[in-house]
Amino acid sequence: MSLVTGTNQFHENELLAYWNIIQRRKWVVLTVLVATVTIAAISGFKAPYVYRATAQLLIEKESNVSSYREGVAVDISGMDYYQTQYKIIKSRSIAKRVIEELGPALNAGNRTANGDSVNSFLGSIIIEPIRGSRLVNISAESFSPELAVRMANTLSDVYVKQNLENRLFASREILKKLPADISLASLSNKDVMESLPSVVSNSLIQDLKAELIKYESEYANLSQRYKEKHPSMQTLQAKINLLKERIGTEMRNTVESIKTELSGEYKSNNVRIVDYAEVPKNPVRPQRKRNIIIAFVLGLSLGAGLAFLVEYLDNTFKSGSDIEQYLDVPFLGIVPIVKEKGENNMFVLDGVKSPQGEAVKTIRTNLIFSAAEGKLKTILVTSCVPGEGKTFSSMNIAASFSQAGKKTLLVDTDLRRSSLTKCMKMDIGNGLSNYLIGEADCDNITRETEVKNLYFISSGLHSPDPAELLGSQRMKEFVAQVSAKFDRVIFDSAPVLPVSDTLNIANLMDGVVMVVYSGKLSRAMVNMGKQKLQGVKAKVVGALLNYVNVKARGYHGYSYYSYSYNEYY
Template sequence: MAANMNGQPESPWRDSGTSVDVVAYLKVLRKRKWMILIPLLVVLPLSALVLLIQHPSYEATAILLIEPANPRVVKIEEVHTPDHSREYYKSQYALLKSEGLLGRVVDTLSNGAPVTPAPSDTDSLAELIDRLKTRAKEAVQRLRETLGDPSPVVAFDPQEVVRRERIGKLQRSIRVEPVGMRLVHVTIVNPDPRRATTQVNTLAETYVAQNLEAKLSASEQASIWLEDKVQELRAELQQSEAALQAFIAEHKLVPAGLNDKPLVAVEEFKNLTAAYATYKADQVALQAQRRELAQLRKQPFDKLLASVASQMNSPLVDALRQRYAELQVEHGVLLENFKPRHPKVLAVESRMQTVQERITGEIDKYADQLKSENALIAQKVRMFGGRINNKKGEIIASNEDLEAYSSLKRDIDAKRRLYENLLNRMNETEVTKSLETNNVRLYQRAAVPVQPVPQRTLLKFLISAMVVLSFGVGMAFAAEMIDNRFKNLDDVEHYLRIPFLGLIPSYSNKHLSGLVTIEEPRSAVADSYRILRTNLQMMATQRQIASLMITSAVAGEGKTTTSANLGVSFAQLGWKVLIIDADLRRPALYKQFSVTNEAGLSDVLSHQADVDNLIQNTGVHNLRILTSGPIPPNPAELLNAHRLRQLCEHLQAQFDLIIFDCAITLSIPDTLLMASGIGGLCLVHNPDRGEKGGVETAKKMLERANANILGIMFNNVRLKTSTYGDYHYYSSEYTVSQYKKIQS
């Protein structure tokens, strides 16, 4: 499966979005075939064994009828009444498989004898596994006791252990199937048809009996509770009645007229309040008239006369006012004809004075009348106010007595009603608890089955095979998804953005020393090195590269073997090649060619020896070697780009290509220090040893060190399980279909 630009596995869908890359799927299945085959090889024989040793099973079915209500014998509501909701029926279905009910069934079938395993209990593999689990638990308990474990260990009676096993087996063999809401099919599966029939009929009968027992038990418990509550309420009622009688005697009340007494007092209080309000209003009105009259008397007589006439409403004052008006008119006429001191004018003024004095006298009498009336009304207001206060105290005292009396009376009435209701319910319960009515009944007993249940062995085996196969395939694809290694060649170039130079197949010939290009020059592995040589040769020619670094991200990826075989391949081409072991920490190149490592590159870089004197022959024509020499204490200080550049310039006059076998990149800085001084770099990667994340990190580190990365090659690739191309080789014949793009 290819990877996208971010390094995540690509979908098996092609770019068109309409077809599936079946080949990619098949390659994944081929690569992970053991994850599929091992579960199949383990599970399928076990499934076949289990299916073959199974005995025929028989089903016995009894039918139960669950009514929504008990049969109505009397018109009295019973204590235990069924529910009409779906939850009620669901709970009944669950009760049919409950351990309590099944325990009673097991006890009934054993008839009080010691519970022992039935002969058929050992016929089922599931029961055998359960028995083994029980034995294992017992062994663990005994071991804990032997080791002195302080934690408490529950010791079970062997008879109880067997009983629980039978309950568990019976529970697994039950199937409850509702038909509508009321009918329930109860089925038990057992290898013995008669035993299955006995078990299911016993289960149905026990369930019906248990439901009736629950109803009778509820009625009995309710009757006992009601009897206790009736006695308790009778005692409380007697105490309350005695308290009421004591209250009446203490306050000298007459219960017959006690309720009317507050009503009469309230009515009298209302009348007194109304009279008081009337007199109070009259008093306020008189006081207002007196204030108004006092203000009017301060005004001139003409204005006083005009205002007081309407207020007094007196015929005499009205007549005097009219007479005074006539005299005023006559006085005016005389003034027009006579002088003010004329006798006629004076006579009219005398008569006007007399009328004015009479009017003033009437006003004084009216003021005295108002004063007398105000005093009388004030006396009545005070009188009614006192009577109201007295009546209010009388009402308050009466209300307190009435409230206390009413409270005691209400308490007695409430207890009497509750007492009567409980007494009636107790009598009804006494009647109904003896009625053995039941809303559940055995509608149809189970008959002994004649034909066994179809085993469907082949179907079960195929289903188990499909499940195991699906599990294996799922695990294979899951492993492929989480596998962070390179999947194919496109994945390499998309992820790293560098050319793919080639791959070297794995080979396991123990007699080979590693130089396969010398020992088996006609093998497919040697040809793979030659293909790698060809690609590097084209790049070296195009970019004028005379020195080449070989490195890897982590150890064990085969960089030294690649350096040696690549040097041999270039030498076989006629190039003069020098291989330099630049791994000054773990040198190994000298072992490939069986040469000494007493002096080498470390001596040259430390200026202790001349390089021309340290170059050794390898036994291969045109191929020479400069070993690493003694391991220095400071390799990072010796290996720097400037020194290596000078060394390469000196050696290029003698050799066509200089190959440096360098240290690994991720954990050692040596390669990064010398990277910019070498013409080109080739990364070696073993897909089984490193992940692509490590390769990408090494590539970025080398790029930051200004290395000229030519590309990457894969080493020790297992072609039979890989997805890197189609390699088929026999002796020296092979095909490399994935190299078409590289060679082009």
Template sequence: MNNYSPSDSQTIFSDTDPYADLDHETPMLVQYWQALLRHKIGIALIIASCVALGIVTTLLMTPYYTSTATVEINREQDKVTNVEGVTASDNAVQSTEFYQTQYSLLESRSLAERVVRAQNLATNDSFFETFNVDPDNSGLLTEKSKKQSAARRNARFKLAADILQEHVSIAPIRNSSLVGINFQSPNPVLSAQVANTWVEQFIASNLDRRFSSTADARKFLEQQLADLRQKLEDSERNLSAYADNKQIITLSSEQTSTGKTLSQKTLASANLEALNAALAEAIADRIAAESEASGRPGNKNALINGALNNLREERAKVQAEYAKLMVQFEPEYPAAKALATQITALDRSISGEEFRSRTGTTARYLEALDREQQLRAQVNNLKGQFSGERRDSIQFNIFQREVDTNRELYDGLLQRYKEIGVAGVGTNNISVVDPAQPPEKPSSPKLLLNIVLALLAGFGLAAAYVFIMEQIDQTVKDPSDLKFKLGIAPLGSIPDLGKEDILYSLNDKKSVAWEAYLSIRTSLAFLTDHGVPRSFLLTSTRPNEGKSTSAMALAAVLASTKKRILLIDADMRNPSLHKMLDEKNSNGLSNYLAGEDDLDKLIHRDSLYGFDAMSAGPIPPNAAELLSSTRMNELVLKLTEIYDTVIVDAPPVLGLADIPLLADSVEGVIYTIEAGGVKLRGIQAAIQRVRSSRAHIFGGIVTKVQSRHSGYGYGYAYEYSYGNKKPEAA
């Protein structure tokens, strides 16, 4: 009978299946939401338990009081000596390093020990009782010894420091030099005392480090000063000895504001400068005397000679008179001749006077020339001496620079040595802004914060619970699992109607059950090229998965379309059809398989739901032997000639041999799966067993699906009951 081609069915189904959108996997967020809904009770219990535990824990916790002292830490520049250039440049990187160092110092073990010593906490039993700590491990029944050993005192001291470090916290204020020192304890007064003492000891430790640093620096500078003093004395001796040896006599020197020698004036350079100036003056006198002695008219002596000038003036007057007479008379005129004779006498007098003047100028020239030559000789002699002194001054300047350098280093170190005893020790870069005050309200525990943390913990545990349960719960939850987990097509799903009688709901064609099976009927119409299969059976993995109910509901839905439908109860081991139809099970399928051929006697006509039915009949001793004959195939062939569709309600698959025998007599199999029922491995094994009999599985129906767990958009509450409202009374 199984002459149906699977390939044809698959082609038709894929082209026309109204549930083809289920070929796409359900979005992850939808799957997560469905998982949360499935485990909502467990999630609520976990979260409620965590919140309750958080509240109870908060109420049982000892209240702690936090006191805060605020200090300002200014950036400091550490300079040991100006000579060595140990200077901390104030850049961003080193500022960050400085403040990080200060924060670490505030949290240091040594500072906690200073506070323990300052407050004498190691011997204060009330301090340990405040933190509910037994420093001696003595218990309640052991008497406390008044005398304690050194090891015990050290242990108490270490424990007190550990308690302080555990309860102190440093809170730098962002983008500022302010730092908050927080200390929390069950006693508000103790919190303020420890916070203030912590600040005091931090300032004291900072001053102690400064003093230790300057003490080391002074010791270092003392050694350096002794070395530099010796070097300065040696360099000065070398300079003096060299100057005496080379006869370098320094008259004056030019120095900078720091005492460094720029230039020196020696005796040789001073003599050379004076002689050179006298030589220049002698050269000028010699040139002037030489010009006068050359006899050129208009020289300096001629111009300043009074007698010569008077003779020339008188000659000019006589020459003028002679010129007037020559206008009227001849040269032989006696008056003219007298004037001519007078002019001649004056000319001789002028010539004699000029000769005497030139003779004096020559004498002065010779005197100036001799003086120039003597001075030049002396200058040349001093030049030789000065050249030798210049060569010697190179080494002299080397000694002088060494003296200047050593003196500068010595003066700088001496000044720093005088300053370092007080520099940085009397001043402090740490100041208290706000001292700690005893707090009025406890800082912990915080009920609201603990509730939030409990909620977060509850959500985390709930998520872990859901994840574990989802990994453990390997069941089918909605129709989308059929395609991806079992490899069969989803034909539809039946909602979980709870206590509602699904058979009673079939009487109402607007009920949710009717709408669900009508949707499956629509899917059946697209399974084959001739519409709804002529024959098919419904089976399941185990009993009570809704197989028989679905078979009866599908028969009723198909019969409502005016088709002739026959429903056969083939579960002869546990028949149920006669109970649902409220009829006797005296005749049925087992009778036919045993040899009865009167079908009219075996079929119940026109049941309450509009379809014909064949019950299972009397329970045979071995149902598998009856099904192994050819009469089942013959029965289905006969009935498909009479009815439009033959529906077989088959027994479950696991543990029985009936399904492989029945599947060969129908066109295909519709597998019924209860949502959240059988594990996937059991369903997969059952489906594999069905396929091993060469039966074709049309698809699957998921029953008892929780409407709020469905991933189908609106959900069943809307999908199957849309418009299903009773009309309001007029």
């Protein structure tokens, strides 16, 4: 039971991760979706309606072939015959005849500017054999429904006539094969009839003649013994007369068939029109509603695919699992997006519980358990580049410790671009730089804040060489002094990559906390900052992920924050 439950939970988490990606990349999905539907709608409404008219033909196989068609008959027993007929229907010769009959109306109705009217016409013809039958649909497409009907019907008529002409052509070929001394009128002569190849090759006539010879031979033998009126003689004579009559009838039938073909009166056709085309009521394309629906589904699929591709190519940090996997340091927690900070930058001190405040308390707890008691008094908070929220995080971490009853000191060690003093709403006055150059002692620069148990030291006046001051012996003495006087000391420092100031003091701290802005810097750049800290033997105790959009549930792996605060508070 536990195995099944675990499997179901895995699939649920996997689906949730996919949904998180879609939500995080929703603008990619929406952009592709809107673009696809818009293109489909514009192209659909700009394209003119096309109508299709369909006529139906029956093409039969020829079963009887005149014996005179030797050398001109074609084997039509297989499917090759039908494929040949379909090609003939779409041949250029038939197309030209149809175009001649339709006249200028063809180009006007199809609005074609192409000079090759034959190819244009053939491009609008569709041949569709009906499977399992000898029927074939001949369809014609046009911008005009009336012209589509004329095209389909005219093509059908022309093909039927062409097929009949081809059969008459075979009759003319037969006439050429007759001996020069035999004319059409002389075919009724008995001697001529018996010399015709169709008669000579007729198996029935030849069998009858063989039987006639047999009876005549018997009659000659009996005539030597009996007279003509003898019953045996009369019986044989009756048989002989009957055979002669049958032979004569078969010969006349064969000759009549030949005379009909040779006279051009052979009108039998194995192709006929079953149904003429009718005026279509609805166009076949564009099917605007269907196209928009297809475009919507396609756009949604492409958008989702592009969203997954962008997510795959995105090598920034977006979750705690990314921190642990790619930065290889403990993950301390997240700081959700704060859309409106208001007048108080220390939201952890807000009277009303908030997701942001609870998140900072979680970070505080993880920091406490990251080292033994009393082993993590001085904490340096830094980031790789400006704008990642290290100052904001330093203030709230310090306030969180003070709220827990710890005597906490917040020190602004960014001597180049101090922003912490402004966020604390204090004047710069004497600060760390004044201490480092010997103008003030530690007690003179330490100030109380409005927050209980929280003290503050500003950066002081800007120094022309901050790196030298922070790397001096006075800085080491300062760290030792404040560490002895306070339970926790939080140092807000300069970014690691642009300047070396932070590297001069990082190894003096009990621990360093890296602030990583969610979805901003590449993994390679953040790892470069971590390597610089480790290069000076700094103790990186963990990293926190700042500016996380938990409401969009794009923070997979720690989805608790996306709903639990609303539920409990």
